Amino acid sequence: MRIERIPLREGRDDVTLTTYVLDDSAEMLDGAARPAVLILPGGGYLSCSDREGEPIAMAFASLGYHAFVLRYSVYGDVDFTRPMEPRERSQFPNPLVDVGLGMREIHDRASEWRVDTDRIAVCGFSAGGHNAAMYATNWDKPVITDVAGKGLRPAALIAGYALTDHVDALERGEELGEMERALRRAVAVAYLGSAEPAQEALVAASPALVADASTPPTFLWATGGDPLVPARNSLRLAERLADVGVPCEVHVYEQGRHGLSLATQATAGSRGDIEPRAADWFRQAAAWLETRFAIDVPELPAWERAGA
């Protein structure tokens, strides 16, 4: 396995692509390219969570896919006791453009890493799921192509407990608890530069409102017990995708709080992050992905091919 942490923005060390490139072997694919998954951790555009980075890379690598973890532009530490000033760095479209830069890097080095560029999925969680969904719905739009160059279509989107509809979220903000409201405000300032963004900005940042037929096939999952980003976000994006004719699979598990990641001991920060029913999501995602990302395993073993 080849691990490399690659800075994507000149003079900055916070936006990086970490590679988890599987070793090649004559006994296996013998130089053939593999599909890959680009992973975007969550953290409310305030940070990038370790719980949704390397452990997710391990999970996809265990399926035979190369994995990459993108640490995109985020706000940084927030002092919740003071008014929060907007910072340029974490604001739209910067974190989104970072995804484009990450995809560009993978494409540029695809032959060295043996990546099948026709089969790269983006997979994110929470704000990372939002960022992944934003990329999936904007990959061919000027907001990305003006900076990152030619549009690079992801072959699939996988998003867990992602915020997908800012307009709906604002309308229903009353239902949130105090902590959830404070976090939501912080995310809005970090990503949209204001706790009360303009309607136009809210719509542009809502994959559930802008997805179109160019959005790739999508896998969504969420939990019924998530007060911060209710499962309705996943449902609304699924509804939109159905409307525009994009294949979409959705799994909403009844139990489970926000931020479960794999929902197993591998990603748990505390006991409540272990949720055996919700942990089913990764098996479902793996099976779904394999319908599109099946590895091109040779018909005959290497020694029989050599003998033929």
Next chain:
Amino acid sequence: MRIERIPLREGRDDVTLTTYVLDDSAEMLDGAARPAVLILPGGGYLSCSDREGEPIAMAFASLGYHAFVLRYSVYGDVDFTRPMEPRERSQFPNPLVDVGLGMREIHDRASEWRVDTDRIAVCGFSAGGHNAAMYATNWDKPVITDVAGKGLRPAALIAGYALTDHVDALERGEELGEMERALRRAVAVAYLGSAEPAQEALVAASPALVADASTPPTFLWATGGDPLVPARNSLRLAERLADVGVPCEVHVYEQGRHGLSLATQATAGSRGDIEPRAADWFRQAAAWLETRFAIDVPELPAWERAGA
């Protein structure tokens, strides 16, 4: 993740321990040690198969365990058109002592790598499964401790389609096909120095005949369609372990050839290596291992612990 390839024998580059040490994070275990799995690929003591190395490390790493792949002493290329001369290197007890050296290295660097040395499993396949079972039944015997120092008990043994009973194998050799017989002879020359080893040597190299109460809890799996190392090898070891009072779990899947590794696309060298029923073994092994290797996940999240 920290990848490092560490030579274990002075002046040789063929016996190595490759680390797959998971990154630490304040969001997860915050410096606490994790259980680990030491992986021994198969290859008939003639080679170490890539299909049973890194991909297995990825599978265990995806469960939150550190993983290590040991490449032990093997014979090297065989020319099946000529009589095969014994070589010192791959002969008993050298590959077995290598396991002791690997365990020693993990123990020596446990605090740096944050390994819970009370919870290190050995996991092998085919000849690697034999070597792992040999270690599990000999870890406290002079054959290892004379060279590798103080006996280091593995907390668990996991072995797939492992040869465990050389005496039985020899008695039933007649049932094999021509290719299987040639391979069996090669393995005997490689590991025991002769195609017709002495009875004493056969017994000493048979975990199913020598396992005792000091052998750790064991998980075995095999496939009914394996002509090279029939499933009876796993059954006989399981029977012995029951006799000496060691907990043992066994799964024999009806279909599947020899050398399936994960039995998924992640380890397939050709289509016949994909066997969905047999691929169940890793889920079973993971669940079994978790009963002993459950990660010590904190009760409360880091931010609540800090606030307390």
